[in-house]
Amino acid sequence: MSFSYLTHLECPKCHEEYSPDEVQQLCHCGSPLLVRYNLEEAKANFTKETLASRENSLWRYHExxxxxxxxxVVTLGEGMTPFVQMEKLGQHIDVPNLFIKDEGIIPTGSFKTRGASVGISKAKEIGVKQLAMPTNGNAGAAWALYSARAGIKATIVMPVDAPTITRKEVAVSGGDLHLVNGLISDAGKIVGQLVKEQGIYDASTLKEPYRIEGKKTMGYEILEQMNWEVPDVILYPTGGGVGLIGIYKAILELRELGWIKDDKLPRLVAVQAEGCAPIVKAWEEGKTESEFWENSETSAFGINVPKALGDFLVLEGIYATNGCAIAVSENDITAAQKEIARFEGNFICPEGAATFAAARILREKDWIKADETVICLNTGAGIKYPETVDIENLPLLQPGEAIKN
Amino acid sequence: MSFSYLTHLECPKCHEEYSPDEVQQLCHCGSPLLVRYNLEEAKANFTKETLASRENSLWRYHExxxxxxxxxVVTLGEGMTPFVQMEKLGQHIDVPNLFIKDEGIIPTGSFKTRGASVGISKAKEIGVKQLAMPTNGNAGAAWALYSARAGIKATIVMPVDAPTITRKEVAVSGGDLHLVNGLISDAGKIVGQLVKEQGIYDASTLKEPYRIEGKKTMGYEILEQMNWEVPDVILYPTGGGVGLIGIYKAILELRELGWIKDDKLPRLVAVQAEGCAPIVKAWEEGKTESEFWENSETSAFGINVPKALGDFLVLEGIYATNGCAIAVSENDITAAQKEIARFEGNFICPEGAATFAAARILREKDWIKADETVICLNTGAGIKYPETVDIENLPLLQPGEAIKN
Structure with missing residues (x-):
């Protein structure tokens, strides 16, 4: 009985294999690496039934x-986030079996925490003392805080327009924070240079192999919370796309473990903003890779990623599951965010709101059928995005004054 | 087998009983009411073992x-928050068995959500259509969002100095928000007048009996997460004190259920800020009620409560468990918040940080022994308090520029 059935790292492009016992970044062919396990051997001890008594975090899937x-293991108790039906909103948009997987309810308030917990744990295991990464905010916050817990030095570079709170999270953790007057791609270049010059661990999206493993636990949890019934559609707000890649990987592993039936895959939907939709463009053109999106812009800052390193894996997940990619407008995002709070009581982030806006459109187009089970993935807590809510003309009462009707 | 073994409401002062099937506020004697269950009958079906397969929220304790x-039930999947050991910080302050119960990791980002989920659910059950409450921010946010989910109209009155994000949460929920140029006690008077004039449901702290029931689940969870071993000390940041009252109630119920041993109670510690310490003053003077604290002030806004309606119940919990009450300075709170993030990776709220500052002092005084198991309750996420982290002199890189060392 092993704690982990990890065997090796594998390149999904050229199939070269690497050892997971030392630092690995990209494959020499330039592709991200994927983590492989001996699932055949794992099966004997790792069963659905064993999970029931396990701890209430993503580490319940440690095998x-x-x-x-x-x-x-570097953990703050992350994972097993709420999976809740949205009855009123579902009726409103004619998707009665609508669910939210709410990744705002996790340490550091965003789904980035999953990648940070698993990525930092493995970094600790292989002896990393210092890392660097570019970020649109939430990933940097999560990696800085988990690095502090692990005793690893973290250098974080983020656009000056990234959510202010994420800057504070890095600062309070004692992380080495740098702002850049540009996009995450500019931050990436700065980190690239630092890594090259100083030989420190590059924790950029997909440049280390373990972040996907954290993200894939969203797929394990969704299936466990659905009692191992495969849903029809999962909508995911897509920037770097690691979550979608991870969920797809989870589905394939769960099939191999024999925990879910072989005859159905959930259709995976990559949701982007109209102001930054490289995956949507590639999918619409039937391509297997995306092109850099010039002058990208969206209030859903986490999905402002003009070119994702793992774009080919995202597109593979979409094609293989008969999914799709769809862009939504800024107005639709803002309206959805408000509607979700008023109907259901969830205050979610704009990236998450984009998935609900997309579900509505896909239902209108009849791409989603009324009887289908649909899961929208909210990637972060609304409380990290105070600027998305406007308050106008609120009168100030004096002590003793009465509320006027 | 009942879903709930609720029997009646009881006044802890005059012991008058009330029906839980209609709206009840305070006892006619002015005291808050407590909820009673037939625990003898519950025992037969409600066992520790039944919990293992239950859903991952506070509703696992529905009996x-x-x-x-x-x-x-109005739920967003709240509860079963992380319970994590703080090894490095524990060594640093010589409390090796130090744990955090992290109530920031919950919908709406604060422990107030527990009271809101249970309080709103019961309000819905007894037919409430409209409610009003004063708040220091977090409770108003939670009750407004859960009210939206339940279809109940919520009027929320908060001090203008309450955390800005909580204002946004009420606004996004569509709640009826009012600001007052004063303290929560001023907000309370405004709500009192509104309730009196319009006969709407008064959801003020302890003026409805069910919020305690939500809060008490923190006690159930701590014990379940400790595998039903009673800890030595639980520190709780005390404003209205409902959480402490609730945890004490949980301990008594768990004894009656026979789930924990009878020979040990956790010592309950009420932690307050030096600028607002009415419970500490009462405890130091051996009194059973507190006096209004004039000109109260603290950055830990949630515990800026000059006089709590349930003060006598808080003090009873402290005396009965051989606990204590302690005030900490603003500097200690700020220093603790930063230290916790740097040692452990938790970004917590100032109220929660106060409990760690108190643990350090109580250890120095040897009131806490080095071998004791100590639990600090963090009541909210640090991300709701961006103003508690200062960032100075952060240089802005231009695209292409390198990080200087």
Missing amino acids: VLPVKNPGN | VLPVKNPGN
Whole structure:
């Protein structure tokens, strides 16, 4: 009985294999690496039934996570986020079986925490002392805080327009924070240079192999929370796309484990903003890779990613599951965010709101059928985005004054 | 087998009993009411073992919650928050068995959500259509969002100095928001007048009996997460004090259920800020009630409560468990908040940080022994308090520029 059934790293492009016991970044062919396990062997001890009594975090799936020694696990109790039906909103948009997977309810308030917990744990296991990464905010916050817990030095570079709160999170963790007057792609170049010059660990999206493993636990959890019934559609706000890649990987692993039936895949939907929709463009043109999106812009800052390193894996997940890619407008995002709070009581981030806006459109187009089970993934807490809510003309009462009707 | 073993409401002062099937506020003697259950009968079906397969929220304890019909439960998946050891910080302050119960990791980002979920569910069950409440921010945010989900109209009155984000949460929910140029006690008077004039449901702290029931689930969870071993000390940041009252109630119920041993109670510690410490003053003077604290002030806004309606119940919980009450300085709060993030990766709220500052002092005084198991309750997410982190002199890089060392 092993804590992890990790075997090796594999390049999905050229199939070269690498050892997971030392630092690995990209494959020499330039592709991200994927983590592989001996699932055949895992099956014997790792069963659905064993999960019931496990701890209430993503580490309940430790057999299919890359950390070999439990002593290296860096955890703040992340995962097993709420999975809740949206009855009123579902009726309103004629998707009665509408659910939210709410990744705002997790340490650091965004789904980036999953990648940070697993990525930092593995970094600790292989002896990393210092790392650097570009970020649109939430990932940097999560990696900085988990790095602090692990005793790793973290250098974080983020656009000056990234949500202010994420800057504060890096600062309070004692992380080495830098702002750049540009996009995440500009931050990426700065990190690239630093990494090259100083040989420190590059924790950029997909440049280390373990972040996907954290993200894939969203797929495991959705299936466990659905009692291992495969849903029809999962909508995911797509920037770097690691979550979608991870969920797709989880589905394939769950099939191999024999925990879900082989005859159905959830259709995976990549949701982007009209102001930054490279995956949508590639999908519409039937391509397997995306092109850099010039002058990208959206209030849903986390999905302002003009070119994702893993774009080919995202597109593979979409094509293989008969999914689709769709862009929504800024107005639709803002309206959806408000509507979700008023109907359901969830205050979610604009990226998450985009998935509900997309579900409505896809239902109108009849791409989603009324009887289908649809899951919208909210990637972060609305409380991290105070600027998305306007308050106008609120009168100030004096003590003793009465509320006027 | 009942969903709930609720029997009646009881006044802890004059012992008058009330029906839980209609709206009840305070006892006619002026005291808050407590909820009672038939725990003897509950025992037969409600066992520790049944919990393992239950859903991952506070509703796993539904037999000892006041909602009779599961259809009335208003939930966003709240509860079962992280319970995590703080090894490095624990060593640093010589409390090796130091744990955080992290109530920031919950919908709306604060422990107020527990009271809102249970309180709103019961309000829905007894037919409430409209409610009003004063708040220091977080409770108003939680009650407004859960009211939206339940279809109840919520009027929320908060001090203009309450955390800005909580204002936004009420606004996005569509709640009826009012600001007052004063303290929560001033907001309370405004609500009192509104309630009196219009006969709407008064959801003020302890003026409805069900919020405690939500809060008490923190006690159930701590014990479940400790595998039903009673800890030595629980520190709680005390404003209205409902959480402390609730945890004490949970301990007594768990004894009656026979789930924990009878020979040990956790010492309950009420932590306040030096600028607003009415419970500490009362405890130091051996009194059973507190006096109004004039000109109260603290950055830990949630515990800026000059006089709590349930003060006598808080003090009873402290005396009965051989606990204590302690005030900490603003500097200690700020220093603790930063230290916790740097050692452990948790970005917590100032109220929560106060409990760690208190643990350090109580250890220095040897009131806490080095071998004792100590739990600090963090009541909210640091991301709701961006103003608690200062960032100075952060240089702005231009695209292409390198990080200087």
